[in-house]
Amino acid sequence: MQNKPFSIAIDGPAGAGKSSVAKALAAELNAMYLDTGAMYRAFGLYMLRRGALSDRQAIIDALDDVDITVEFIDGAQHIFLGTEDVTAAIREPEVSIAASDVSAVPEVRVRMVALQRKIAEGHSVVMDGRDIGTKVLPNATLKIYLTASAEERARRRYRELEQKGMPEPYDKVLREMQERDYQDTHRAASPLRPADNAVILDTTNDSLEESVAKIKRLAMEAIHA
Ligand code: DC
Numbered sequence: 001m002q003n004k005p006f007s008i009a010i011d012g013p014a015g016a017g018k019s020s021v022a023k024a025l026a027a028e029l030n031a032m033y034l035d036t037g038a039m040y041r042a043f044g045l046y047m048l049r050r051g052a053l054s055d056r057q058a059i060i061d062a063l064d065d066v067d068i069t070v071e072f073i074d075g076a077q078h079i080f081l082g083t084e085d086v087t088a089a090i091r092e093p094e095v096s097i098a099a100s101d102v103s104a105v106p107e108v109r110v111r112m113v114a115l116q117r118k119i120a121e122g123h124s125v126v127m128d129g130r131d132i133g134t135k136v137l138p139n140a141t142l143k144i145y146l147t148a149s150a151e152e153r154a155r156r157r158y159r160e161l162e163q164k165g166m167p168e169p170y171d172k173v174l175r176e177m178q179e180r181d182y183q184d185t186h187r188a189a190s191p192l193r194p195a196d197n198a199v200i201l202d203t204t205n206d207s208l209e210e211s212v213a214k215i216k217r218l219a220m221e222a223i224h225a
Contacts, residue, residue: 008219142218157177
C-alpha cells in the first residue's frame with residue numbers, strides 16, 4: 001500500500017448497504033471508516049429529546065450547545081453526546097427521520113462537514129453519507145454512489161431491525177424510507193445526488209461480498225493510478 005492517504009466516498013440513499021460495504025472495505029484497505037450519518041443522527045437525537053425538531057431557529061441555536069464527538073474504540077466508531085455514548089440510541093427508527101430533518105438545515109451541514117473533514121485529516125479514509133463525493137471530499141480518490149430499489153432497501157432495513165430485536169412492520173419501514181429518500185434528495189442544501197464523477201453501483205441483486213469486491217477492485221485501480 002502506498003503512503004499517501006487516499007479517500008473513498010460512498011454515498012447513496014438509506015438502506016443501500018453503504019455502512020456495511022464501507023466498513024468491510026475500510027478493513028480490507030486498512031483505512032479509517034467514518035459513518036457521517038451517525039453525526040446527523042446524534043444531533044437529531046439531541047433535538048428530539050428537546051422536543052424542538054420542527055423549530056429551525058432552535059436547531060441552529062442548539063449548534064452552540066451540543067457536544068458531538070466521535071471516538072474509535074477497538075476499531076469501532078462510537079458517537080457521544082457530551083459524555084453519553086449514544087451509538088445504540090441513534091439507531092432507533094424515530095431518530096432516522098429526526099436526523100434527516102436536522103440535516104436539511106444548512107448551518108447544521110456546515111458544522112458537520114467541518115467536523116468530518118477534521119476527523120479524516122491526514123488519514124486514509126472510507127466515508128459514507130449523502131454528500132461525501134459532492135461536498136465533504138470533492139477530491140476523493142474514488143467516489144461510489146451505492147443504490148438499490150426502495151423495496152430491497154426496505155427489506156434489508158426490516159431484517160436488520162428484526163435481528164436487533166426492534167421489529168417494525170415492513171410497510172412502515174418502506175414508507176419511512178421513501179419519506180427520508182424524498183427529504184434527502186429534495187432539500188436545498190447538498191441534496192443527495194451522485195457526484196459527476198461517481199461510479200454508480202446498483203446493489204439490488206448483489207450480496208455484500210460482491211459489492212465489496214467490486215469496489216475494492218475500483219479502489220485499488222484508483223489508488224495506484
Ligand atoms: O446514513 P444514515 O441513514 O445514518 O443518515 C441519517 C440521515 O442523515 C439521512 O437521512 C440524511 C442525513 N445525512 C446527510 O444529510 N449527510 C450525510 N453525509 C449523512 C447523513
